[in-house]
Amino acid sequence: MTDHERSTGDTQPSLSRRDLLAGAAGLIGGAALAGLPLAADGQSPTPPIAIPQNAVQPTPPMRPVAPFDATKRLGAPTAQVGSRSEFYAPTRTPFGDAVGSSLSPLQDLTGTITPADLHFERHHAGIPMLDPDRHTLTIHGLVDHPLTFTVHDIKRFPQVTRTHFIECSGNGAAGYRDPKPELTPQRVAGLLSTSEWTGVPLATLLREAGVRPDAKWMLAEGGDACLMARSVPIAKALDDALIVWAQNGEPLRPAQGYPLRLLLPGWEGNANVKWIRRLELGHQPWMTRWETSKYTDPLPNGTARIFTFEIDAKSIITSPCAPQSLVEKGWHSINGLAWSGRGKIARVEVSTDAGRSWRDAELLTTPQPKATVRFQHMWHWQGDEAVLLSRATDDAGFVQPTRTALIAERGIGTSYHYNQIVGCKVARDGAVTFHGAT
Amino acid sequence: MRPTKRIAVLALLCAAAACTRADESSVPQYGIGKPATDSAVAAMNYDISGEGAELPAGRGTVAEGTALYAAQCAQCHGKNGEGAGPGLPALVGRDPKGEQFQFANDPKLVHTIGNYWPYATTLFDYIKRAMPLNAPGSLADSEVYALTAYLLAANAVIPDTTSLDAATLRAVRMPYRDRFVADDRKPGAR
Numbered sequence: 001m002t003d004h005e006r007s008t009g010d011t012q013p014s015l016s017r018r019d020l021l022a023g024a025a026g027l028i029g030g031a032a033l034a035g036l037p038l039a040a041d042g043q044s045p046t047p048p049i050a051i052p053q054n055a056v057q058p059t060p061p062m063r064p065v066a067p068f069d070a071t072k073r074l075g076a077p078t079a080q081v082g083s084r085s086e087f088y089a090p091t092r093t094p095f096g097d098a099v100g101s102s103l104s105p106l107q108d109l110t111g112t113i114t115p116a117d118l119h120f121e122r123h124h125a126g127i128p129m130l131d132p133d134r135h136t137l138t139i140h141g142l143v144d145h146p147l148t149f150t151v152h153d154i155k156r157f158p159q160v161t162r163t164h165f166i167e168c169s170g171n172g173a174a175g176y177r178d179p180k181p182e183l184t185p186q187r188v189a190g191l192l193s194t195s196e197w198t199g200v201p202l203a204t205l206l207r208e209a210g211v212r213p214d215a216k217w218m219l220a221e222g223g224d225a226c227l228m229a230r231s232v233p234i235a236k237a238l239d240d241a242l243i244v245w246a247q248n249g250e251p252l253r254p255a256q257g258y259p260l261r262l263l264l265p266g267w268e269g270n271a272n273v274k275w276i277r278r279l280e281l282g283h284q285p286w287m288t289r290w291e292t293s294k295y296t297d298p299l300p301n302g303t304a305r306i307f308t309f310e311i312d313a314k315s316i317i318t319s320p321c322a323p324q325s326l327v328e329k330g331w332h333s334i335n336g337l338a339w340s341g342r343g344k345i346a347r348v349e350v351s352t353d354a355g356r357s358w359r360d361a362e363l364l365t366t367p368q369p370k371a372t373v374r375f376q377h378m379w380h381w382q383g384d385e386a387v388l389l390s391r392a393t394d395d396a397g398f399v400q401p402t403r404t405a406l407i408a409e410r411g412i413g414t415s416y417h418y419n420q421i422v423g424c425k426v427a428r429d430g431a432v433t434f435h436g437a438t
Numbered sequence: 439m440r441p442t443k444r445i446a447v448l449a450l451l452c453a454a455a456a457c458t459r460a461d462e463s464s465v466p467q468y469g470i471g472k473p474a475t476d477s478a479v480a481a482m483n484y485d486i487s488g489e490g491a492e493l494p495a496g497r498g499t500v501a502e503g504t505a506l507y508a509a510q511c512a513q514c515h516g517k518n519g520e521g522a523g524p525g526l527p528a529l530v531g532r533d534p535k536g537e538q539f540q541f542a543n544d545p546k547l548v549h550t551i552g553n554y555w556p557y558a559t560t561l562f563d564y565i566k567r568a569m570p571l572n573a574p575g576s577l578a579d580s581e582v583y584a585l586t587a588y589l590l591a592a593n594a595v596i597p598d599t600t601s602l603d604a605a606t607l608r609a610v611r612m613p614y615r616d617r618f619v620a621d622d623r624k625p626g627a628r
Contacts, residue, residue, distance in 0.1 A: 140474050140483075226568035
């Protein structure tokens, strides 16, 4: 929202009558609270206007001041590395811990690809610094030829480039357990990101090593300070698993596994082991700490599902969202993201009446397997209170359930794989809040 | 090419393809990568699986583990394993009469080793792999046995008098091991 914040009014160019009129209209329409840019003539944004601030408002970051007329001033020179517009400063939510997570600012992003520096983070022992000239990947266990590959070796194999999301299976706990109105999409579902990944199919490497017929599971181990380890069924390893080294056109970011990571399309984030250094093939799962004490799903009947790898069909509206405000009545684009770990998104529906009726949303991108799609529903807001919801269906037949249905199935205290329908509530004055009680 | 010749060539190609398929599992296709020697693999493989077949030599007592815990673990996990918030999880906590694996129904029920973990061997694997957080891999195998013994005893899984080694650790059965079930959801389910 930093790009939407309005300055408290310092160095301002002289105001035209039109500007003043626009400012007045904004005040009447509630724009002073929302801080949304205004266009008096519907064509060009007006320059910043001094608007008296309400005393109870949080202090917004200082808004950059642009030249009044950029066509009359020489622009900035070229640079070695680009940077974002000063008017756009999206951030993750780091807690400053080595063991922890940082959420992607979903409400500030468009399309489906997550800029690499805004990809969510979840580390169990911090981000290791690995030298790509020394890092290796070893495949051993139930193989005919135990092999070690350098990063350079990996890049000699035929490569593939595919777009997939990664979602931490803990994504959405806050919106499930305690759906507070102030929750933003970042807080509700920010442990989700999508990238274009480049790497080698793991099947290619495994064929090189020669998988023995009795190999049923594979232990994937990372080179971080906890030697993160997860057991993966061999069928997945031979199906669509990748060893990737690049993300969105450049090498992986350290936080995403530089120089190599395992990618298991559609499977819970933790199993996509970063900084991958070792793959051991065996008969049974290893029962590591993460796949037993952590990433298991308690059920109301006093059991817990183990090895729940697949990410369930899910969606979230990212615009509008809390804590924005709708300023104008009339047409608005309701849009957001939908994804499933079981295949392609087949359908996304949007409701503007709290789930009483649903309409098919437009899919703005062609659905790909185990990748996010952006959906849109054009909505004419007439100033009434409204609850906006989205519901995804995948081509495997899974439909996103309501929170009530998911609680009945899994219990309020369950952990992981929260894919309940969520949305937002638009008040008469345009204020938008999270709506999680579905 | 005459038809007979064409058939002969096709037959040869098919034979070659069949040959490739048959040998796919054993013949390297690109010849990239270097053989991983047993010693190189052993140097990086600390895995202890659920069955515990790989457990190393060594032995540690609950008493030794108690002292080690106070010196190396308590600063993060609490004096009695009660934990210190996210990232510093609780380790100890058993109420055999009350817990009954009701985690899905009671969000306040804290997961601990004793009331949740299905395999005791996982403790050895994880401690050796990752702990202590600021010096992972620094503990000797006997120290890992001792800490495992302390944590199992503190969770009322084994007696305080236990001396743990490969055989005794393999024999430990965690209280709720049979509560873990496979994911059998069918399309359309939740």
